[in-house]
Amino acid sequence: MLKIDLAGKRALVAGVADDAGFGFAIAHALAEAGASVCVGTWPPALTIFLNLLERGKMDESRKLSSGELMTFEKIYPLDAVYDRYDEIPEDIRTSKRYKEVGDCSIGGLADRLVADFGERPLDIVVHSLANGPEVKKPLLEVSRNGYLGAVSASAYSLVSMVQRLGPLLRDDGSFLSLTYMASERVIPGYGGGMSSAKAALESDTRTLAFEAGRKYRCRINTISAGPLASRAASAIGIIEKMVEYVSANAPLTEKLTAKEVGATAAFLSSSLASAITGNTVYVDKGYHAMGMAVPPG
Numbered sequence: 428m429l430k431i432d433l434a435g436k437r438a439l440v441a442g443v444a445d446d447a448g449f450g451f452a453i454a455h456a457l458a459e460a461g462a463s464v465c466v467g468t469w470p471p472a473l474t475i476f477l478n479l480l481e482r483g484k485m486d487e488s489r490k491l492s493s494g495e496l497m498t499f500e501k502i503y504p505l506d507a508v509y510d511r512y513d514e515i516p517e518d519i520r521t522s523k524r525y526k527e528v529g530d531c532s533i534g535g536l537a538d539r540l541v542a543d544f545g546e547r548p549l550d551i552v553v554h555s556l557a558n559g560p561e562v563k564k565p566l567l568e569v570s571r572n573g574y575l576g577a578v579s580a581s582a583y584s585l586v587s588m589v590q591r592l593g594p595l596l597r598d599d600g601s602f603l604s605l606t607y608m609a610s611e612r613v614i615p616g617y618g619g620g621m622s623s624a625k626a627a628l629e630s631d632t633r634t635l636a637f638e639a640g641r642k643y644r645c646r647i648n649t650i651s652a653g654p655l656a657s658r659a660a661s662a663i664g665i666i667e668k669m670v671e672y673v674s675a676n677a678p679l680t681e682k683l684t685a686k687e688v689g690a691t692a693a694f695l696s697s698s699l700a701s702a703i704t705g706n707t708v709y710v711d712k713g714y715h716a717m718g719m720a721v722p723p724g
């Protein structure tokens with residue numbers, strides 16, 4: 428029987444702070460396939476996430492097919508706009524949500540992983556995070572800071588993770604990120620430079636696949652997912668309309684579930700996908716193939 432077998436593999440999923448988004452569903456699918464899973468959580472969301480876990484609010488979604496609950500081997504604080512601790516501004520470092528967590532930079536995460544598990548502790552890295560401080564503003568109105576902030580949090584963060592976590596990967600490792608088709612088609616409302624950030628993420632996926640493939644023998648892909656009403660997507664303000672529009676106009680009309688993206692992520696992270704790298708893989712019910720909306724009637 429051909430099955431996704433990630434037994435003995437360790438994954439890091441960066442960008443998990445509740446059970447509604449793609450990161451959680453990917454963590455669940457990787458755990459279902461036998462991997463041990465660590466997560467990286469943004470400090471402003473960390474306390475709430477830990478509370479939800481502790482109070483059993485996510486027990487239903489943590490259930491695996493064995494009946495056991497998925498557990499996270501480690502939950503690391505991670506702010507992916509910083510590469511090193513000394514880059515975190517003093518006022519942020521000493522603020523309520525950051526002062527207890529220590530070095531939550533990407534470099535700090537790499538150091539913690541090595542301290543906890545040894546020199547080459549990882550097989551799978553998933554980048555499931557994005558942030559656009561001015562996402563509600565059209566590109567025509569976005570400030571330089573807003574634009575660069577979106578690209579920093581949502582695209583350079585992947586480059587930095589490959590730089591710092593690439594050396595920690597065991598042979599045949601895999602990086603995966605999440606993108607959105609606003610990178611290549613106009614999606615009104617997906618503003619703040621987020622469309623530019625996703626275009627950079629997809630282009631970087633190809634270049635990094637070559638460079639890191641040669642250097643670390645790893646693969647790098649990105650999943651272009653259809654719209655899902657996650658916490659991050661709700662910030663866009665029109666996510667419900669986007670979901671409805673896609674299900675009215677895509678080849679497959681059922682709404683996309685995070686679980687479907689999780690299953691694709693588990694496949695792409697496994698040795699079954701050993702020849703797949705540098706790809707943007709659409710998991711969107713086929714919507715990307717359409718050239719016009721389905722006419723009414």
Ligand SMILES: NC(=O)c1ccc[n+]([C@@H]2O[C@H](COP(=O)([O-])OP(=O)(O)OC[C@H]3O[C@@H](n4cnc5c(N)ncnc54)[C@H](O)[C@@H]3O)[C@@H](O)[C@H]2O)c1
Nearest residue numbers: 444448449469506507556557558605607654655657659660
């Ligand atoms: N929801 C959609 O419709 C959709 C569609 C296509 C692609 N995506 C992409 O999927 C990925 C996951 O998003 P999601 O929609 O599942 O929402 P989500 O809210 O589950 O995930 C986004 C995560 O990013 C974290 N984050 C924000 N800024 C961060 C930072 N500086 N450092 C570390 N973490 C940070 C948030 O805390 C959150 O946990 C994102 O890359 C998003 O762009 C989403």
